[in-house]
Amino acid sequence: MDLGIKGKNAIVCASSRGLGRGCAMALAAAGCNLVVNGRDPQALKATATEIRDRFGVSVEEVAADVSTHEGQKALLAACPAPDILVNNNGGPPRRDFRELSRQAMLDGVTQNMVTPLELIQATIDGMTERGFGRIVNITSLSVYMPIQGLDLSSGARAGLTAFLAGVARGVAGKNVTINNLLPGKMDTERLQSGIRFGAEKAGTTYEEQAERQAAEIPAGRFGTADEFGSACAFLCSAHAGYITGQNLVLDGGLYTSAF
Template sequence: MDLGLQGKRAFVSASSTGLGKACALSLAREGAEVWLNGRDEERLVRTADEIQNAVGRRPHTVVGDIDAAEGRAAALAACPAPDILVCNSGGPKPGRMDQWDEAVWNEAVTAKMVSPILLIQSVVGGMRARGSGRIIVITSAMVKTPQLAMALSTGPRAGLTAFCKALAREVAADGVTVNCLLPEKIDTDRLERMTRSLARLRQIDEVAARAEMASTVPAGRFGRPEEVGDACAFLCSSRAGYITGQNLQLDGGAYAGLV
């Protein structure tokens, strides 16, 4: 299936590792011109090398913290008119209410809600004027299944999801789609850290902790990063022009709700 992504300009934030990297690779494989972003220049170069080796074309790299105004400015200077914007960021650590003072909440809301909204605001006008565009926001399954320990992620990302839903209705007639990906238990470095934390908490080895976590997924396994990347590429494609304002769960069937 031709996804119609050949030559499309795609900026993917926080894409030197994890799910952002997976999305960048899937988009590059479909012929998109990709801009990678991250704070660690050495890691960005390694990721650019990997993608070049995989697809035969080297992605651009933009060093900068996308949560800061300077980082967003650098991104927009490098890729001022993207056809595709993928907003990604790492999840906050689990915690307890007594650990979250005003400064912690301000940081979480800025990073997980305000920053991606500002980035979207910067490019969506151009997409509307050109008559096409794709915005993908990677949030979390916790948006639909909140857990208090993950409130620093759930709260701001729920606000971001509400913004995306409202925006999707506003820009649909201009050929711009806005969709969210809600991953859960994807086999990334973050999952490895969570596995180690569970092993310490339960005083079991990491193999047993990994098996225990996987047992909660109806599919019986963790998701693969490339599955998230390929879902992103499809939603960015010309084939998905009638899909907008949606929250796509990538969780192996773990969500028990109806809607």
């Protein structure tokens, strides 16, 4: 399906690896020109090169920490008027909440709540003026369902969700949408870290722990970055202008709810 966004300009944060990379790939396949971002210049360059070779779109690389003002300025210098913004950032490491210092809590909220809000502040007015904008925030299933050790990440992402619920309604009439993608157990480095954490705690092997976790998912498997990226690209498409302020869960049915 033609998503109707060929030639649009997109910033995809933390897109050298994992789910962000999957989103960048899907948007490039739809014909978008991209700014990709990551902290590891080599991984970033490899991703950018693959996107150029496969899809023939323009790709700017910004090696920076998106949580810093310098990183954000670099992103916006590379794409001053984005049509699409995909907010993504690494979360705080797994840690018992008793071990969190005040600074660690402030850093976590900055990473997963303040940073996307600052980027939205910097880009949303231009989107409304041009009459088109798509903002997608990668949050987590933990917004709905607690994950042990990720309390700080969950709290910050839930705060972002609540903050933007009203903002989304305020710009909907300008054909600007704001939605959230909530990944469950996706086959990424972060999931692999969690499996190792669980295996050590349970005294089992990584393979046994992975099999046990996959068996808990009704789909019987972990999700992929490619299918996650496809969902992101649809929310960014011309066909999704009537979808805003929503939380789309991609978890293979893991979260049990009728609504």
